[in-house]
Amino acid sequence: MTVPSEQHPPAAMVVPRFFVKQRITVMVNRYEVRAAAPDGAEGHLLAFAEQKRMKLKEEITFYADESRSRAVFSFTARQRLDVHAQHDVFDEYGTVIGCFSKQFGASLLRSTWNLSAPGLESVGRERRPVIAILRRIWELIPYLGDVWVPFVFHFDFVDTATGATVMVSERQKAIRDRYEVTVPDPRLDFRVAASMAVALDALQSR
Numbered sequence: 001m002t003v004p005s006e007q008h009p010p011a012a013m014v015v016p017r018f019f020v021k022q023r024i025t026v027m028v029n030r031y032e033v034r035a036a037a038p039d040g041a042e043g044h045l046l047a048f049a050e051q052k053r054m055k056l057k058e059e060i061t062f063y064a065d066e067s068r069s070r071a072v073f074s075f076t077a078r079q080r081l082d083v084h085a086q087h088d089v090f091d092e093y094g095t096v097i098g099c100f101s102k103q104f105g106a107s108l109l110r111s112t113w114n115l116s117a118p119g120l121e122s123v124g125r126e127r128r129p130v131i132a133i134l135r136r137i138w139e140l141i142p143y144l145g146d147v148w149v150p151f152v153f154h155f156d157f158v159d160t161a162t163g164a165t166v167m168v169s170e171r172q173k174a175i176r177d178r179y180e181v182t183v184p185d186p187r188l189d190f191r192v193a194a195s196m197a198v199a200l201d202a203l204q205s206r
Contacts, residue, residue, distance in 0.1 A: 098192030
């Protein structure tokens, strides 16, 4: 379903397709967000993110490049150590441009997230319930569940009002986490979509 642009103007920054790749170090998880080239391959770097571990309040900052000289957007949890905390997405000037939160009850069997942006309310769920249950069993195995998840899982976000697809995150088969993200809804700002895509990996086991 296509939403007329005159009713809901597009976001300030729209990227219909991109990739997210995880790089693990001792104390920091790093993520590369790369554009999708016309041939479907990974293109130029759009943002570089870092997640510091052992923090009471979850926060991830996205930089323009690996030099980390310029922060371009970020997301921060409103509450500390809360599995269903609301996370606000900020632009580089500190203005809130979207938010997301995990539905704790629904996520016990199938991870479910709320995702909001101006003019848009959506909900995202793991595509395959059976894989969701198998993944939870795997994550209970000491050590293995923390370092490697063998299941390929996907998330589909839909508009709560129309049921139209807003965003899709598909995990690729790779040793390190790698995701292909498509955003068919132009109301969803790239910075909000990228934040949600990284959170699906960084916060998934919370």
